[in-house]
Amino acid sequence: MADRHNRDIDREFAPLPEPLPFPVADAHAHIEIVTNDRPNSDSVRAVLDQAASVGVTRVVQVGYSAEQSQWCADLAHLYPGRVLAAVALHPNEAPVVENLAADLEIIEELAQQPRVRAIGETGLDYFRTPPELRGVQQESFKWHIELAKRTNKALVIHDRDSHDDVLSILEEVGAPAKTVFHCFSGDVEMAKVCIDRGYILSFAGTMTFKNAPALREAVKLVPHQQLLVETDSPFLAPTPHRGLQNTPAQIPTIVRAMAAERGEDLIELCQALSVNTERVFGSFA
Numbered sequence: 001m002a003d004r005h006n007r008d009i010d011r012e013f014a015p016l017p018e019p020l021p022f023p024v025a026d027a028h029a030h031i032e033i034v035t036n037d038r039p040n041s042d043s044v045r046a047v048l049d050q051a052a053s054v055g056v057t058r059v060v061q062v063g064y065s066a067e068q069s070q071w072c073a074d075l076a077h078l079y080p081g082r083v084l085a086a087v088a089l090h091p092n093e094a095p096v097v098e099n100l101a102a103d104l105e106i107i108e109e110l111a112q113q114p115r116v117r118a119i120g121e122t123g124l125d126y127f128r129t130p131p132e133l134r135g136v137q138q139e140s141f142k143w144h145i146e147l148a149k150r151t152n153k154a155l156v157i158h159d160r161d162s163h164d165d166v167l168s169i170l171e172e173v174g175a176p177a178k179t180v181f182h183c184f185s186g187d188v189e190m191a192k193v194c195i196d197r198g199y200i201l202s203f204a205g206t207m208t209f210k211n212a213p214a215l216r217e218a219v220k221l222v223p224h225q226q227l228l229v230e231t232d233s234p235f236l237a238p239t240p241h242r243g244l245q246n247t248p249a250q251i252p253t254i255v256r257a258m259a260a261e262r263g264e265d266l267i268e269l270c271q272a273l274s275v276n277t278e279r280v281f282g283s284f285a
Contacts, residue, residue, distance in 0.1 A: 011234070014241035017252040020055030022270035024255060025277040025284075026248040027060050027202050028086075028121075028156065028182045028230035032071050034247055039075040048082055051248035055270075058277065058284045059083050059248050060230075062121050062156060062182075064090035066103040069110050076115035084281050086118035086156050087111055091125040094140035095133035104143060111151050117281040119148040120156020121182055124169075127161045138169060145173050154178035154200075154280050163190055175199065178280050183232050184218065191218035195226060200280055202228035205238030205246065208257045216261050224272040228280065229254055 035043040051059065061076060061083055063069030069087035076085035087110040089103055097103050110116055122144035129137055148155040155176045159166045163186055170179065181194060183204040194201055201222050207215040219227075229251060231237075237246035238253045255273065259266045278284065 011243070011245035014237045014244040014246060014250055016050065016054055016249055017256075019053065020252045020255060020270055021267050022274065023055050023057040024229065024251060024270050024273045025058035025060065026051065026056055026231050026233070026251050027180070027228040027277055027281075028062050028204070029059050029233045029248050030064070030235075031059070031061055031075065031233070031248070032068060034234045034245065039071055039078055044075065047247055047249075048079065051251070052082075054249050054252050056248050056251045057082065060118065060277075060281055061085050062118075063087040063107075063110075064121055065093050065097075066106040069107060073110050073113050073116050077113075080115070081284050083115075084118075084284055085110075085113075085116045086120045086154075087116050088120045088122040088144055088156070089140060090121055091123050091137045091141065091158055092128050095129060095136040100136070100140070104140075107144075108147060111147055111153065116153070118154040118156050118180070119144050119151070120154070120180070121158040122156070123158035124162035124166050125158060125160040126165075138165070141166075141169055142173050145170070145176065148176040149174070152177075154180055156180045156182050158182060159185060167193060170197075170199075180228065180280060182230065183236070184215070186218065187214040188217050188221065191221050195222060198226070200226050200228055200276075202230045203254065203258060204230050204232045205236040205242070205250065205254055207261070208239040208254065209242065210239070219258055219261050225276055225279070227273065227276060229258060229273050 037043045072085040180200045184201040233246035
C-alpha cells in the first residue's frame with residue numbers, strides 16, 4: 001500500500017541474528033511497509049515465518065492511518081496465535097487528513113474488533129508537525145486516550161520532541177490502565193516519571209545506537225512488568241545493521257543488548273518480556 005514511508009522498502013534487509021533461547025514478541029511493527037503487499041500475501045507470511053525462525057513468534061502490528069489500520073486488523077484476523085493489531089491515526093497524520101472526523105469514526109469501528117488490542121500509535125510529534133498544527137494533534141491524542149479507556153485497551157504512544165506535553169496531557173485527561181511509550185526516547189529522569197506513574201516503556205533498536213547512552217541508562221531502571229521490546233520495523237534497525245531494512249526478526253539483537261545493559265540472564269529476560277507482552281495486549285490465541 002503506497003504511503004509516505006515507502007522509501008524504506010528499497011533498503012537491503014538486515015541479516016538474521018542468532019535465534020533467542022525462549023520465544024518473545026515484537027511489540028510494535030509495520031509489516032505493511034516492510035512488504036508493501038496485501039495482508040494475505042506470501043511476502044507477509046515470509047516476514048512472519050522469518051521472525052519465528054529466530055524466536056520472535058508473535059507481532060503487534062500497529063496502525064497510523066485509517067486505511068492502514070484496516071490492514072492491521074485484517075492481518076490480525078488472518079493470523080490467530082501470531083498477530084494482534086493496534087489502530088489509530090498517527091500524530092503526523094491527524095492534522096493533515098482530508099476528513100479527520102470520518103477517519104476517527106473508522107478507527108473507533110476497528111477498535112471494537114476482538115483482535116484489535118490497542119489504540120495506537122497516537123501521541124505527539126513536534127519534529128514533523130509545525131506549531132500551527134499542534135493543537136489538532138493534541139486534540140487527536142486526547143480523543144485516542146478516551147477511546148482506549150472506553151474500550152479497555154492499551155494505549156500506544158508516539159512521542160517525538162514532545163515529552164513534556166505528552167506527560168502533561170496524560171495527567172490532564174487521565175492515562176489508560178495500560179499506557180505504552182513506544183520506542184521510548186526519553187532520558188533517565190523521564191523514565192523515572194513513567195515508571196512512577198505505572199507506564200510501560202518499549203525499547204527499540206535505538207538503544208543500541210552509539211549516540212543513545214541515555215536510553216541504555218534508562219533501560220536499566222525499568223521493572224520487568226513495565227518493559228517491552230519492539231523493532232518499529234522497517235525503521236531503526238539495531239547496531240550493527242543500522243541503515244538496513246528492519247523486520248521483526250531483528251528482535252534478538254535488541255533483546256541481547258537489553259540483557260547486557262541490565263546484567264540479566266537472557267532466558268529470564270525473554271520469559272519476562274513474553275509474559276509482559278501478553279499482560280499488556282492479551283493472549284495471541
